[in-house]
Amino acid sequence: xxxxxxxxxxxxxxxxxxxxxxxxxxxxxxxxxxxxxxxxxxxxxxxxxxxxxxxxxxxxxxxxxxxxxxxxxxxxxxxxxxxxxxxxxxxxxxxxxxxxxxxxxxxxxxx
Amino acid sequence: xxxxxxxxxxxxxxxxxxxxxxxxxxxxxxxxxxxxxxxxxxxxxxxxxxxxxxxxxxxxxxxxxxxxxxxxxxxxxxxxxxxxxxxxxxxxxxxxxxxxxxxxxxxxxxxxxxx
Numbered sequence: 001x002x003x004x005x006x007x008x009x010x011x012x013x014x015x016x017x018x019x020x021x022x023x024x025x026x027x028x029x030x031x032x033x034x035x036x037x038x039x040x041x042x043x044x045x046x047x048x049x050x051x052x053x054x055x056x057x058x059x060x061x062x063x064x065x066x067x068x069x070x071x072x073x074x075x076x077x078x079x080x081x082x083x084x085x086x087x088x089x090x091x092x093x094x095x096x097x098x099x100x101x102x103x104x105x106x107x108x109x110x111x
Numbered sequence: 112x113x114x115x116x117x118x119x120x121x122x123x124x125x126x127x128x129x130x131x132x133x134x135x136x137x138x139x140x141x142x143x144x145x146x147x148x149x150x151x152x153x154x155x156x157x158x159x160x161x162x163x164x165x166x167x168x169x170x171x172x173x174x175x176x177x178x179x180x181x182x183x184x185x186x187x188x189x190x191x192x193x194x195x196x197x198x199x200x201x202x203x204x205x206x207x208x209x210x211x212x213x214x215x216x217x218x219x220x221x222x223x224x225x226x
Contacts, residue, residue: 033213048213101154
């Protein structure tokens with residue numbers, strides 16, 4: 001399957017601080033998705049990026065897709081305790097109808 | 112969107128036994144995906160279940176260990192056969208409700224503990 005690496009593995013921040021997680025692929029991706037999994041929950045879709053250099057925002061969350069379509073990032077501005085969870089990127093398989101998840105970044109926000 | 116019901120939500124099983132997990136979707140979907148998530152780990156794709164054909168397994172997963180059924184467009188089962196403690200994990204059923212959106216919907220998961 002597709003190899004999608006994600007860093008960092010863990011991030012502990014104080015509430016109000018910013019947070020960024022990075023996703024890197026050795027091959028060009030046709031698209032990339034981001035998911036959030038709360039503790040004890042299942043992954044929930046956040047967004048899909050398709051275009052080279054694409055930037056999308058959802059309130060305090062900013063998603064970027066690299067120009068070469070090999071990397072992506074999720075940035076959270078002024079974290080809140082509700083942001084706690086694990087953030088996964090996911091990339092398609094070579095036949096584009098499967099989804100392979102990155103290793104995830106676990107975010108902990110201290111109040 | 113898609114609403115996915117998975118059963119059982121959790122179970123404790125004895126080594127050497129088999130357990131079948133059921134996944135019911137509230138709409139017709141072409142492909143259903145089965146993932147495994149071991150404690151503290153990411154999601155690993157086990158197989159893709161297509162209606163009317165055999166499931167497609169990922170490297171490291173075989174049909175004898177994880178037989179899958181897909182009798183119609185709204186239902187699938189995954190069986191974990193001859194279980195060992197290493198199979199203790201959360202098993203998740205997933206669908207892409209609208210093809211091409213990349214938006215996967217997940218069931219609540221089935222947490223298996225093998226003693």
